[in-house]
Amino acid sequence: MIRALSITRSIHDWLYSSMSENMAYFIEMVLIAIVYLAIFAVAGLFLVLIERRVAAWFQLRIGPNRVGFQGLLQTMADALKLLSKELTGTEKADKFLYNLAPYFVIITALMALAVIPFTQDFQAFDINIGILFLIAISSIGVIGILLGGWSSNNKFALIGAMRSGVQTISYELSIGLSLLTMILITGSLQLSEIVEVQKSGWLIVQGHIPAIIAFMIYMIAGTAETNRAPFDMAEAESELGAGFHTEYSGMKFAYFFLAEFINMFIIAAIATTVFFGAWLSPFGITESIPILGVFWFLAKAMVLVFLMMWFRWTFPRLRVDQLLTLEWKYLLPLNLMNIVIMALIVWLNLTIQF
Amino acid sequence: MERIIFYSIALIMVVFAIASVTSRKMLRSVIYLLFVLCGVAGIYFLIDYNFLAAIQLTVYAGGIIVLIIFSVLLVHHIEMQLEIAKLSRQILTAVACMVGLGIFLTTIYSHEFNVVENSRTTTTADIGSKLLSYEAGGFILPFEVISVLLLAAMIGAIIIAKGAKLTGKNDKAL
């Protein structure tokens, strides 16, 4: 739980002193859940705004700049608009699964957020198999998309869901293997330990060439995992209308939408943690001020998020069979080769350490 | 606190297990099953078997369930419902289930369970070295046998997938 930040410490003490242990425990859990929900909502809305502004700048436009200062409240207004919209649906849709699907997507995104080390001790759930947990959680998120596509009783949505399923199952391999490459250096799956190892140099520096290859594979697979262009097969608006969320409206659509952006942030956050030293400052310049770790973490994650946006607004979309070709013929063999090279490097002690 | 969590998870699992076998819509059954599996993972987390919990999520929830959903998606139309079985069969199944439950409960209640204080969590490194150890208590043989089995399954899958194409060469009509 959140320990080092002194305010949380005092809240913790006060809770345990003023009521029974179970009650305090329960309240603490609720508090943390609320904190993470807040992070989730703010980050989601903020990322949507960033995406729209960045897209506008790539496309020689201005972007939203009316609501609030420089359009800062634009997504808030959009969320309010979506909240007030009618929740439509198709006839003969499987209503239970149709309503359930968005929550799958959003809850898995939220759960993944829990293990991310924003800074020293700012991590809700420092589990000893952190990376594995992230992979496990991300594999559940796809169920929401599959369900949403199937239960809307729409053929375009069904095709979108199928594509998404195929894509996510394939690219999970690459994500796992490229992270595994880095695990060879750290020797631990625990995220806090992975950060600890990087105090003697970020992993992308420590592992040099294979680490860079692993990073590239990770970014490609991560973009595919979040269903973003150029891998947005599940939505593919010029082919399928809106893909799996064709029949969703109002807040249920917004859940899918927000989850996409949170997933993008999570992918960037994992990359930051595993490749770029999480909250560690470059060359240790702000070692003495631990709270700046949040800044460094977010800055690095934002750069990677920007990279993914750059991909999205530049590249054409792949076709569904080319998507699988890319994974099974290019990324996977390269990844396996890369693991062997990395193992050799770790074995021969060729890693670069400061 | 842990007791409360355990009982709530157990309740969820029981409810959804019953829902899973009684639902007449196939995909809904699968989703109920998914909740049961997630509940199992929750219990693993509760007793600090993190690795097993994550594996449970990856393999069962993320892998098997997705595959089942996928096959349901391929063959199942949204309006299709499973038939209700005949009354005689229903009774037969209920009796069989009751007998099974009875056996389990008697076994569980007749055995004395000792409460062991869980002092340390199993790390991945421990599990890895256990899997590759060939000393007493090592799992190298089953581990290797399973990998051979998986390889065989993979080759079989490839052959089934390629089958149509291989015969297609001779058959012009295809």
Add this chain to the structure above:
Amino acid sequence: MSYFSDIYKGIKTLLTGMSVTGKYFLTSRKGAITQQYPDNRATLKMFDRFRGEVIMPHDEENRHRCTGCQKCEIACPNGTIEIIWDRGIDEETGKKKKKIDKFVYHLSMCTMCGLCIDVCPTDAIEWGQNFENSVYDRTALTRVLNKPGSKLMPGVED
């Protein structure tokens, strides 16, 4: 070996594409091609030949140049123009003479083809610059172009 060269070439072309969009991203401050339309009304100037709507200019003494010859009405493909005319007594000569009562212009039917203006022998009608024509009731788009009490400019018919 073509496997690896394919990968290399692929990545290179992707990076070239990214450099193009990246360049525009960096110069985005001055490069925006969109207009902030309702805000820039004051500075927004249409080209002088812009076809917004048909207008009939009047001079300061409330006189127009339309003789009511109806050539525009005939030239219009859509029946946009309707001229209601009358025979009045000319003040100078005292003879009966054709003059317009109402020059009705149905903006909702106009396709801005310009044939009426092209065909007008006295240049009585011309293009206006207004393009903001949204109204709540389409009857508001039916306009009478000659102002009430307006007269024909002298010398036009000669």
Add this chain to the structure above:
Amino acid sequence: MDTTTIETNFRSEEYFINMGPQHPATHGVLRLLLTIDGEIIKKVEPDLGYIHRSIEKMCERDTYQQIVHLTDRMDYLSSNINNEAVCLTVENALELEVPDRVKVIRTIIGELTRISSHCLWWGVMGMDVGALTTYFYGFRDRELINDIFEETCGARLTMNYNVPGGLMFDIHPNFVKRTKDFIAHFKTKLPEYDKLLTHNVIFQKRTKGIGILTKEDAISFGASGPVGRASGYSCDVRKHHPYSALDKVKFQEALKTEGDTYARYLVRIQEMWESLSIIEQLIDNIPEGEYRVATNAVIKLPKGEFYQRVETARGELGVYIISDGVKSPYRLKFRSPGFSNLSLLNHIAVGGKIGDLVATMATLDLVIPDIDR
């Protein structure tokens, strides 16, 4: 549901899907009835008529001056070329010789129209294969052309600048300067198009070897324009039956032999370069003189049949007029390029994936009003 229906559902592999009339990839209200097996297309059936306005029938009511403005609304992306086609037909029928100035201006504006149409196509092509940014880059350059048009004739899209006998009014004094500015600007932007899309490995994978149309099929389906030329069918009306000032300029007909989606893409890119060179050859020496020959206020064509074809941005547009000597045609028929190009779709898209269909349709460059009229 009983067991028999489950059996049939289980066995049916092909299913049927409605693409359109409201679908982002059909670029208008075109409805495609797709028969699909998984993602593979088994049959494409275009369903037309959602925006039919019976332009040809309306022409039988209108005078020849009035017909011109209706053609704006057919292929609205090459409206000026459509206008020119009608005017040329009428002028030929009247045996009216228009001044050189008119011919040159018509050609320049026609080529500008072609570039503007191809710019839009390029942007939309990128959007159809998933690169959304190209849309804005294409429109950025297209806006400059539209500005030229707006300054000269007052309208950006439905221009109606041609009248039988010449032009409605003379070009704007800024026309030459603006056009030259545009050429200079566009020459720096076209290589960017290549960097962004043409050379992109994903784009090439998406388009190469997709939707192949052989030369024989191109001829027998009546394909024209870039679609025909990408299959090696030399069908440029500007080259074979030059009209206006096109006999005075030198340009190359963009020809490719592959016949796939990528070839159609390349042909259009090359056509933009060729159009630029045509404009460059003409822009500096627009002859002085009249911009219009006086015609009768009511044009009456002599009895007979008249046909004129021009090359629009999409291909060959034919105007066929039967006149019985009165002020409106007895019958008027437009041979529109989009209609025959659309008829290819079932032939070349079958066997591809849904994504291929979208890419193929993008290179057919359909404008639905042109097909439906």
